[in-house]
Amino acid sequence: MAQFRSCAAIDLGAASLRLRLGADVPVAETVARAVLDEDGTVFAMGDDALVMEGRTWGAMQLCRPTAGGTVADHTVTLLMLRSMLRDAGRGRYSFGGRMGVCISAAVTDLGTAALRQLCRDAGFTDVRLVPQALAAAVGAGIPVDTPYASVIVDLGAEHTSAALLVCGRVIASRSTRFGGDALDALVARYLREEYQLVVSAGAAQQVKTALSVAGAGDSVPVRGQNAATGRPRGLSLPVEELRQLLLPRAVAAVCDQVTAVLAGCPVEMSADIFERGLVLTGGAAKLHGLEEAIRIEADLPVHVADDCEHAAVLGAQRLMADNWAGLDRSAFRATTLSGAELEPEPAAAP
Structure with a gap:
């Protein structure tokens, strides 16, 4: 039973x-x-x-x-x-x-x-x-059954979305078609234009995933095909170069959605968000340096949920x-x- x-x-x-x-x-x-x-x-x-x-x-x-x-x-x-x-x-x-x-x-x-x-x-x-948004907030440990406002940001494969929650309700939400897949495409385009290296979508995803665990001075190995000759080719891409490519786009997507969600909300709710900040969920939230970059750009506390993917x-x-x-x-x-x-x-x- x-x-x-x-x-x-x-x-x-x-x-x-x-x-x-x-x-x-x-x-x-x-x-x-x-x-x-x-x-x-x-x-x-x-x-x-x-x-x-x-x-x-x-x-x-x-x-x-x-x-x-x-x-x-x-x-x-x-x-x-x-x-x-x-x-x-x-x-x-x-x-x-x-x-x-x-x-x-x-x-x-x-x-x-x-x-x-x-x-x-x-x-x-x-x-x-x-x-x-409500499920992600509960899974992240946010006390959603209170009159205090919270903002949950989900960075998924297809979308980046933000939602404002109060008393167990989604009061406002915004979403844009920019997520992990768009970052993969950005990596693939950059490698082709800057290094004449053609890589598959899967290889581009592996390069992006490596950014989540690589240190500041590390390099990420990339394997693909020479765009001019068609022969196999590889290179080592500096992690810092990869961060400068991806982080600004991801930060802009998050901040734009958060701004749209908070536009016109009551003063007390804005005060709640200023104190409690943003909570990031989704696989792309693990990008190294993203949390700090959003904190600087949004001028708000930013937290990555434990087990953010789940x-x-x-x-x-x-x-x-x-x-x-x-x-x-x-x-x-x-x-x-x-x-x-x-x-x-x-x-x-x-």
């Missing part, structure tokens, strides 16, 4: 799928990539597909099954989700339970329906759509398990999946 009424949560990011089945269970994560064979069947997915990025041949193609916080390819995403559930010990036929799905404000009604159908096909009968899925699972204790349930878009129809639940339903 405990398994039937289990509380799970999922965060469908453009780069990764993250799943948590319970408070005592680690977050399961897989890369949101798949390689499709010429007949449309899945040849590889997850880490195996990521290794094949730029190495496919013939009619094979790399597939991104999720995009914009929702489902782009239902079949592939369902296969990934079922595989994660199976690996976590929840078999395909152990139906029931509640699923909290992180959802951004930009997701359309069609995207929402796709998320509901995905969870229904995976075997979950009670699905709640939890605002991404903050949203951790918060969504916690909200599901606690039945949103202390929060206004009308702030949630809740639905129950039963039979063939999708009917909205009353706002006060448990």
Whole structure:
């Protein structure tokens, strides 16, 4: 019975799928990539597909099954989700339970329906759509059930977004299509223009990821193809040069969204933010030097959440398990999946 009424949560990011089945269970994560064979069947997915990025041949193609916080390819995403559930010990036929799905404000009604159908096909009968910003704030440890304002900034693969939260509600949010993928493209373009080195999207992502752990005087090895001769070529890119390329763009994206969110907010809320500052979540928040650069530019305290990549899925699972204790349930878009129809639940339903 405990398994039937289990509380799970999922965060469908453009780069990764993250799943948590319970408070005592680690977050399961897989890369949101798949390689499709010429007949449309899945040849590889997850880490195996990521290794094949730029190495496919013939009619094979790399597939991104999720995009914009929702489902782009239902079949592939369902296969990934079922595989994660199976690996976590929840078999395909152990139906029931509640699923909290992180959802951004930009997701359309069609995207929402796709998320509901995905969870229904995976075997979950009670699905709640939890605002991404609220879930990330709870996962980051922000006390959102108070009258004091907080700002949560999410730096994802596709978007950079900021949200203002008060009393468990998302009061205002802004988002721009600039995230980790845009930084990868920036690295690839810079290497081609400045060094005549052509690299794949995967190689550019590895260069950017290395910035999160490299020291100030280090260099990042880069391998690719000579743009003029087509021959294999490599070089060592100084970390400081890479920071000067990426940090200003990332800082500008964050500060622009924060400024838009705080525009016109009451004076007392502004005072709260001046004292409490900004909390950064998402994978790109780990870029070395980003926290300090935003602090200088915004003139506000800046904190990177512990386990920033998993903050949203951790918060969504916690909200599901606690039945949103202390929060206004009308702030949630809740639905129950039963039979063939999708009917909205009353706002006060448990």
